[in-house]
Amino acid sequence: MDILISGASVAGPSLALWLHRAGHRVTVVERAPALRGGGYAVDFRGRVHLEVLRRMGLLDVMRARATHMGDIAIVDRHDTVRATLPSAIFSGDLELLRGDLGAVLYAATRDDVDYVFGDSIASIAQDADGVDVTFERGAPARFDLVVGADGVNSKVRELVFGPVPQRSLGVYGCIFTMANEFGLDRAGLMYNEPRRTVTIGGINPEKAVISLFFTADGLEHDRRDVEQQRRIVADAFEGTGWKVPRLLEAMRTAPDFWFDSTTQIRMERWSRGRVVLVGDAGYAGGPGGNGTGLAVVGAHVLAGELGRLPFERAFQEYERRLRPYVETCQKQASGGSDFLVPSTEKKIAQRDRFFRTIRYLPPVKHLFRHLATRTATAFDLPDYGGLGHTRDLSGNRGNLL
């Protein structure tokens, strides 16, 4: 089949890899003018995520790119350590910078898949035999199937399913990188005031990833107005102590500044006719919702079912298998905002006490692993036979790797 995928981040290229392997002709259209970099770290955790990466043939090359972040010390405004968050909680089993993950997936597919950057789908019209697509820049074309892998604000979803209410988790945040002037090497610091969480991750001696998260009710922002977003963050953190004034200063000029609200997408169906959604476009979970793992697992299951069944039944089966897993992950994330951004001094103290006390329990390592992976592993990964063979894609395929 001729298959069009919208979005070249995690879900899109992962699906492209499988579909090419199954013999389909794949085009990926990405709105950004080039492969997106971006500093924040994403992670894979537990056997299901890692097995999918292994089947993709990418586990080793990803391991070579891992951040190897250590624990995060929770500190007060005088830098006194109040508790320690073990790396398993924040970094999972395999953590990569978002840009590095994107580069690995792109390098593994770019020779086999037709990538079009700097364009977007403008309209979709489907009939019994195919889908006519127009683009903002490129020439119209007809495909057998169209996949929306274009994230929380998916254009494909908007065009085919109409407005879908986004469930705000009430947490807003920005992430950017700056020079590592904190002496942190593969270690992090976290500082809290009620409704505000600041982390500094020293991913290497030169570079630190900063995240500033806060809670607010019904905050409106313009997704394209970066200066407005910088002002929103500066206002939310005005008067906050510790190193925050210095971080806000760096934020004002950070070229990789990213801001968003954390939202979940919950839909009754993930497909309509010949169009289907994968990853955040169909089922974004928000922080703690295993979004990156869901994107690669979802892509594998969708391609696996397409390899066994006609597309209508494959879409149904993809959804039937994956939905309980998605719901489990989304449920975990729904309760996560009070962990990520505690709302009162009391809740901050409770969290710190929990992490201080728990360190003295003997099987603590297993407990943290269990806490960190229990939703990510709550899935029986089907065996898709021939699709799952592991051609080694980690060799020299250009300078991106």
Ligand SMILES: Cc1cc2nc3c(=O)[nH]c(=O)nc-3n(C[C@H](O)[C@H](O)[C@H](O)COP(=O)(O)OP(=O)(O)OC[C@H]3O[C@@H](n4cnc5c(N)ncnc54)[C@H](O)[C@@H]3O)c2cc1C
């Ligand atoms: C700050 C932050 C931290 C996170 N941390 C973690 C974490 O620690 N662990 C974890 O598991 N997950 C984490 N996530 C979630 C994770 O990033 C997502 O779940 C994952 O990236 C989903 O991948 P995706 O490919 O479905 O969507 P996205 O990564 O959102 O990619 C969508 C792609 O579609 C493109 N696009 C958008 N509109 C169009 C259009 N009209 N036409 C063409 N292309 C378009 C975008 O440019 C983008 O490249 C985090 C997310 C954020 C924002």
